[in-house]
Amino acid sequence: MNTLYIFWKWVNLIEKRLSPLPPQLIIKHFLFLFLVFLGTYKYAYAQNCTTPSGSEFLEANEVKALILGGGSDFWDGLAGIQNDPVYQVPKSLGTNAIFTSSLWVGGIDASSGSLRLAAERYRANGVDYYPGPLNPDGTTSDSLCTEFDNVYSLTDMEIFEHIAGVSTSQKILSWPAKGNPFIDAPVQDLAPFVDIDGDGIYDAANGDYPDIKGNQAVWHVYNDVGGPHDESGGDPIGIEVQVMAYAYQVPGFYADEPIKTTIFYDYRIVNKGFALEDALIGLHVDSDLGNAFDDFVGCDSTRNMGIQYNGDAFDEDVQGKPGYGSDLPLIGIQVLDEMNCSDGTSSPMTSFLYYDDGVGVIGAPVTPLDYYNYMQSTWRDGTPLYYGGTGYVTSAWTPLRQARFMFPSDPGITSADFWTEGSEGNTPFDKRFIMGFGPFDLDVGETIEFTQANVFSQLSPLPGFGGLKENSDVVEAFHDSLDGCTNFDPQYQIQVTDPTSGNSDGSINVTFVGDVPQILWSTSETTSSITDLAAGTYTLAMSDGFNCYEVEKISVGVTSIEDIDGNAAQMILFPNPAQDVLQVRHNLKGKVQVEIYDLAGHLIEMGLVNESVEQISLSQMSPGTYFLQLKNDKEVLRSSFIKTE
Numbered sequence: 001m002n003t004l005y006i007f008w009k010w011v012n013l014i015e016k017r018l019s020p021l022p023p024q025l026i027i028k029h030f031l032f033l034f035l036v037f038l039g040t041y042k043y044a045y046a047q048n049c050t051t052p053s054g055s056e057f058l059e060a061n062e063v064k065a066l067i068l069g070g071g072s073d074f075w076d077g078l079a080g081i082q083n084d085p086v087y088q089v090p091k092s093l094g095t096n097a098i099f100t101s102s103l104w105v106g107g108i109d110a111s112s113g114s115l116r117l118a119a120e121r122y123r124a125n126g127v128d129y130y131p132g133p134l135n136p137d138g139t140t141s142d143s144l145c146t147e148f149d150n151v152y153s154l155t156d157m158e159i160f161e162h163i164a165g166v167s168t169s170q171k172i173l174s175w176p177a178k179g180n181p182f183i184d185a186p187v188q189d190l191a192p193f194v195d196i197d198g199d200g201i202y203d204a205a206n207g208d209y210p211d212i213k214g215n216q217a218v219w220h221v222y223n224d225v226g227g228p229h230d231e232s233g234g235d236p237i238g239i240e241v242q243v244m245a246y247a248y249q250v251p252g253f254y255a256d257e258p259i260k261t262t263i264f265y266d267y268r269i270v271n272k273g274f275a276l277e278d279a280l281i282g283l284h285v286d287s288d289l290g291n292a293f294d295d296f297v298g299c300d301s302t303r304n305m306g307i308q309y310n311g312d313a314f315d316e317d318v319q320g321k322p323g324y325g326s327d328l329p330l331i332g333i334q335v336l337d338e339m340n341c342s343d344g345t346s347s348p349m350t351s352f353l354y355y356d357d358g359v360g361v362i363g364a365p366v367t368p369l370d371y372y373n374y375m376q377s378t379w380r381d382g383t384p385l386y387y388g389g390t391g392y393v394t395s396a397w398t399p400l401r402q403a404r405f406m407f408p409s410d411p412g413i414t415s416a417d418f419w420t421e422g423s424e425g426n427t428p429f430d431k432r433f434i435m436g437f438g439p440f441d442l443d444v445g446e447t448i449e450f451t452q453a454n455v456f457s458q459l460s461p462l463p464g465f466g467g468l469k470e471n472s473d474v475v476e477a478f479h480d481s482l483d484g485c486t487n488f489d490p491q492y493q494i495q496v497t498d499p500t501s502g503n504s505d506g507s508i509n510v511t512f513v514g515d516v517p518q519i520l521w522s523t524s525e526t527t528s529s530i531t532d533l534a535a536g537t538y539t540l541a542m543s544d545g546f547n548c549y550e551v552e553k554i555s556v557g558v559t560s561i562e563d564i565d566g567n568a569a570q571m572i573l574f575p576n577p578a579q580d581v582l583q584v585r586h587n588l589k590g591k592v593q594v595e596i597y598d599l600a601g602h603l604i605e606m607g608l609v610n611e612s613v614e615q616i617s618l619s620q621m622s623p624g625t626y627f628l629q630l631k632n633d634k635e636v637l638r639s640s641f642i643k644t645e
């Protein structure tokens with residue numbers, strides 16, 4: 001694409017975005033942005049990697065969010081996919097709440113003492129981030145960038161169907177996890193997965209499945225060395241960023257409503273380049289709540305939360321979209337707990353700052369140092385944030401003390417030390433902010449991980465944060481309750497009725513004790529009992545609805561291996577019921593351990609078998625129903641049989 005065209009298109013977008021501004025301000029923006037454009041043009045090296053072009057909508061609940069490849073979301077800028085910011089909440093209204101949000105990372109090179117930085121705002125000058133992971137030595141290549149120029153979206157239902165053996169989608173097969181034979185990438189930790197066969201490698205054909213969160217998740221990976229840092233002008237660090245955005249559509253009772261208007265992110269930032277001292281992580285957010293030109297910003301440092309809220313009592317319609325009207329919106333960008341470094345250190349939010357997007361000392365960042373300073377409450381001229389006023393010290397104003405957090409007060413709770421946009425008499429306008437975390441010592445090989453939640457509220461009447469704080473508490477408690485899968489342990493009994501010879505009149509009846517999980521059979525049925533079964537092996541997949549699964553394979557009336565299809569691990573028991581001797585056939589490899597349990601779960605018998613055909617004597621056992629389990633080092637098979645008099 002030719003440069004002039006890019007610039008013209010970009011000007012058009014900026015003009016559209018700024019159209020409610022007075023003309024002289026638009027011209028000011030034009031001139032400023034044009035100077036920025038010329039200033040950064042010198043960084044236009046020959047390209048190695050493609051710029052990110054992937055995108056997917058995350059829309060599992062009442063948020064519709066455009067997740068973009070690379071380091072910024074919602075507004076795709078010059079990529080031109082949507083030409084519209086897409087963070088609609090509630091999506092039924094179709095009103096945008098966030099224009100764009102992006103990740104900033106900066107720090108001091110431990111050996112050279114110079115600043116290294118990756119940061120994007122609007123991708124107006126280009127990008128700092130490129131698609132794909134880095135090789136272990138911190139390098140990348142055209143082919144690696146191209147292979148990963150994608151964002152990967154999955155629903156929990158697609159995974160459930162894969163686990164149950166209903167269907168395995170192409171997206172499951174090509175999930176970009178470690179060692180996947182379907183993708184071309186170095187064998188290293190990438191997208192999370194559950195390693196069913198325990199070989200350390202992802203292969204859906206062997207039963208492994210993606211380990212997502214939420215009812216839908218969107219995962220992608222990017223780095224800051226695939227090309228020049230055209231947006232910030234910073235020197236590259238050598239970071240790889242893996243991020244999963246996800247959302248829950250939980251069944252509704254009132255206290256869960258905030259979950260439906262929240263999206264989460266799990267970030268994993270891996271340093272594979274240069275050791276950094278005083279590394280800072282920033283979240284740059286330009287919220288535009290409906291009408292973008294009547295907003296205020298603030299923060300709640302105890303919650304690690306940057307807040308944007310409507311600055312007046314009515315949110316007007318904007319550019320053909322409905323505003324929020326008098327149901328005034330607030331959005332909080334929150335880091336749950338803290339940011340954690342693999343060296344054992346962690347950090348809460350240590351800085352919150354807004355800037356006005358002009359050309360002044362509290363205006364838009366231009367140099368890499370500007371970006372770095374904005375992550376530590378320092379203005380563009382190097383002066384620190386002071387408490388009160390505009391936060392910028394002048395000769396006419398002698399502030400009392402320095403500050404880390406700008407506008408930290410809840411406008412609903414006045415106090416002696418009150419500082420909000422309203423208390424300073426600011427005019428509601430198009431605002432943006434930066435949340436800073438750190439400093440960290442980020443050595444090569446170390447990672448920083450954190451979870452971000454975008455929390456929404458329309459519950460607060462002007463002027464308080466009360467409703468948003470309530471929602472934030474619900475979201476945090478919900479997130480804390482998702483403590484892995486150790487508590488998901490469904491208890492059940494299985495009754496099998498074999499089909500009469502050559503017919504399809506068999507059945508499986510599963511009786512749950514306690515909580516009944518979500519059920520999906522390989523037959524696509526979702527009830528606890530299935531009927532009209534021909535001889536064969538059926539898979540029962542169980543889920544808690546929050547990404548935890550259990551699987552049971554149950555054989556019905558199977559008397560020959562030909563009755564079972566596919567290469568998957570299988571076993572057959574016959575005759576069943578049996579009186580004296582039970583024949584066991586299976587296709588497990590290697591040493592196989594056999595265990596027999598009674599209905600109460602007591603182990604009755606165990607032993608090792610090496611052959612694919614075994615005979616088990618039942619003569620010492622009482623009549624009744626038993627479970628037989630076979631397992632080798634990779635797989636487990638279970639089935640039930642009946643011992644008769």
Ligand SMILES: [Ca+2]
Nearest residue numbers: 199201203208
């Ligand atoms: Ca595996």
Ligand SMILES: [Ca+2]
Nearest residue numbers: 289291294315
């Ligand atoms: Ca607004």
Ligand SMILES: [Ca+2]
Nearest residue numbers: 294312314315
């Ligand atoms: Ca208004």
Ligand SMILES: [Ca+2]
Nearest residue numbers: 287288430431
């Ligand atoms: Ca804004």
